Amino acid sequence: MSASALVWFKRDLRIADHAPLAEAAHCEAALALYIIEPAWLESPECHPRHVAWLLECLETLRIALAKKNLPLLVRVGEAPEVMTGLRREFAFTHLFSHEETGPGWSYARDKAVARWCRAHGVAWTEWPQTGVVRRLKDRRGWARLWQQRMDAPSIPVPAGFREPPHSRRASLSDMLPTLPTLHDLGLAWDAAPLNTVGAPETRRAPPASEEAAHQVLQSFLRERGLGYRRHLSSPLDAEEGCSRLSAHLAFGTLSMRTVHQATEAAIQTTPSRELAYDLRGFAGRLRWHCHFMQKLEDEPSIEWRNFARTVDGLRPGDGTELQDADRERLAAWCEGRTGFPMVDACMRQLRATGWLNFRMRAMLVSFAAYHLWLHWREPGLFLARQFLDFEPGIHWSQMQMQSGTTGINTLRIYSPTKQALDQDPQGLYIRRWVPELGTSAYPAPIVDERSALAEAKRKLYALRATPEAKGEAGAIQQKHGSRRSGLPPSGVRARKTSSADLGQGSLF
Numbered sequence: 389m390s391a392s393a394l395v396w397f398k399r400d401l402r403i404a405d406h407a408p409l410a411e412a413a414h415c416e417a418a419l420a421l422y423i424i425e426p427a428w429l430e431s432p433e434c435h436p437r438h439v440a441w442l443l444e445c446l447e448t449l450r451i452a453l454a455k456k457n458l459p460l461l462v463r464v465g466e467a468p469e470v471m472t473g474l475r476r477e478f479a480f481t482h483l484f485s486h487e488e489t490g491p492g493w494s495y496a497r498d499k500a501v502a503r504w505c506r507a508h509g510v511a512w513t514e515w516p517q518t519g520v521v522r523r524l525k526d527r528r529g530w531a532r533l534w535q536q537r538m539d540a541p542s543i544p545v546p547a548g549f550r551e552p553p554h555s556r557r558a559s560l561s562d563m564l565p566t567l568p569t570l571h572d573l574g575l576a577w578d579a580a581p582l583n584t585v586g587a588p589e590t591r592r593a594p595p596a597s598e599e600a601a602h603q604v605l606q607s608f609l610r611e612r613g614l615g616y617r618r619h620l621s622s623p624l625d626a627e628e629g630c631s632r633l634s635a636h637l638a639f640g641t642l643s644m645r646t647v648h649q650a651t652e653a654a655i656q657t658t659p660s661r662e663l664a665y666d667l668r669g670f671a672g673r674l675r676w677h678c679h680f681m682q683k684l685e686d687e688p689s690i691e692w693r694n695f696a697r698t699v700d701g702l703r704p705g706d707g708t709e710l711q712d713a714d715r716e717r718l719a720a721w722c723e724g725r726t727g728f729p730m731v732d733a734c735m736r737q738l739r740a741t742g743w744l745n746f747r748m749r750a751m752l753v754s755f756a757a758y759h760l761w762l763h764w765r766e767p768g769l770f771l772a773r774q775f776l777d778f779e780p781g782i783h784w785s786q787m788q789m790q791s792g793t794t795g796i797n798t799l800r801i802y803s804p805t806k807q808a809l810d811q812d813p814q815g816l817y818i819r820r821w822v823p824e825l826g827t828s829a830y831p832a833p834i835v836d837e838r839s840a841l842a843e844a845k846r847k848l849y850a851l852r853a854t855p856e857a858k859g860e861a862g863a864i865q866q867k868h869g870s871r872r873s874g875l876p877p878s879g880v881r882a883r884k885t886s887s888a889d890l891g892q893g894s895l896f
């Protein structure tokens with residue numbers, strides 16, 4: 389192809405199964421670019437732990453690309469300005485990238501880049517990299533589309549690129565410019581011990597690279613996946629027994645298609661029926677990843693507005709300012725000092741490691757929403773900063789589901805006491821993260837569980853019983869519901885009657 393291409397890396401930090409990269413290999417000249425965008429660094433969801441992980445990924449990615457004769461430039465600035473500057477050195481005619489389903493700032497940036505491309509006569513092509521479908525009219529048949537995409541052959545790594553463009557032709561060291569540090573970017577990551585005696589580990593993030601991602605995947609499919617369905621809910625077992633692929637999927641060091649195909653192959657070939665059974669449970673969750681992202685793609689406002697508008701204004705922080713007492717409850721939750729040991733242990737693990745299993749994430753949110761009666765936006769921003777795997781579509785959908793603001797899902801209220809008994813009967817996990825429990829250093833519970841829950845349920849059930857709420861639920865189900873998509877029911881829903889259940893809540 390007589391074209392010169394700029395491959396714009398975003399949340400796809402890999403060389404395998406990378407359509408934009410493969411396409412650029414057919415062009416006469418190519419360069420690769422990663423932009424560290426101030427809009428991201430300044431966004432309320434960004435934490436230095438995300439940036440540190442990104443920089444580690446870029447380190448190995450640029451080496452892998454340099455070996456293919458493709459320089460990866462890393463620039464700091466807003467995308468249109470960076471592209472204008474770059475075009476003075478390299479007059480690219482094509483921009484290749486993956487589609488992104490991100491927060492508002494990335495949506496605005498994509499619109500600015502589209503305008504820039506039109507103004508400069510650059511042809512911008514984007515490829516999907518998950519099961520998310522752009523401009524989807526209707527959810528019917530969505531699961532079938534997901535399957536087709538994920539079963540399609542993955543894209544081979546290009547053999548190599550032609551000489552870099554003239555101004556870039558130089559030694560390998562020119563291909564490997566020094567990356568900025570956190571300090572250069574004006575970021576500091578205070579790894580000071582968490583708030584109490586002996587937080588056991590700090591800053592323990594999984595290794596960040598495409599190679600590490602493949603190792604994590606293989607170790608899960610071969611060994612760690614055995615017992616997945618049992619280990620998933622326990623904070624003690626999940627650290628090892630879950631796949632731990634979420635950060636890799638969020639930063640794109642692995643493609644969803646690679647994970648799906650490797651999982652299906654492992655299910656077919658493993659001699660262990662138990663492992664195959666567990667991996668089938670895991671395979672179902674991969675579909676949920678894209679199902680939730682699709683909700684944000686279809687309705688970008690869910691990152692800051694309730695799915696069900698009939699619940700607007702229900703809690704403080706939803707269109708109203710938080711009062712001092714609300715702020716105090718929020719601070720106690722964020723700092724892991726609520727006086728509920730399971731809640732505090734989970735929050736401290738999350739802050740220290742950047743990861744927590746699904747059940748405990750749901751419990752933290754349920755506690756903020758029902759026990760502390762806080763709107764989901766502020767707690768959601770705090771959690772987004774803590775989760776290394778922050779994925780906006782999953783995150784905001786889950787924040788709303790666990791807070792009871794989707795209008796369609798069963799109200800699930802997690803009791804921290806029951807969770808401690810079920811998931812940590814010997815108290816090992818709690819003692820690990822809350823070593824001061826039982827001493828005067830540990831606070832008394834900040835709310836009375838029984839009366840807080842009774843009040844929360846009363847308000848929510850009263851709202852859900854109104855004709856307006858029932859009418860709205862139908863429309864939400866129509867637009868976002870998983871049944872229309874053709875997704876198989878999840879474990880919980882399979883046991884219950886219906887996801888549109890507007891009646892009884894359940895205490896987990």
Ligand SMILES: Cc1cc2nc3c(=O)[nH]c(=O)nc-3n(C[C@H](O)[C@H](O)[C@H](O)COP(=O)(O)OP(=O)(O)OC[C@H]3O[C@@H](n4cnc5c(N)ncnc54)[C@H](O)[C@@H]3O)c2cc1C
Pocket residue numbers: 620630631632633634635637638670673674676677678680744745746747749750753775777778779780782783786787790
């Ligand atoms: C309030 C809340 C916020 C969440 N925010 C995020 C987030 O920002 N990013 C994120 O990746 N996950 C999020 N999750 C979903 C889930 O907790 C994580 O995907 C999971 O804990 C990651 O660990 P793992 O990769 O070892 O998961 P595994 O159990 O090994 O699952 C494999 C993959 O399947 C997908 N997956 C698993 N469970 C879910 C689910 N319930 N919904 C959607 N996809 C799922 C993820 O991509 C995950 O990496 C959130 C859950 C809750 C309750």
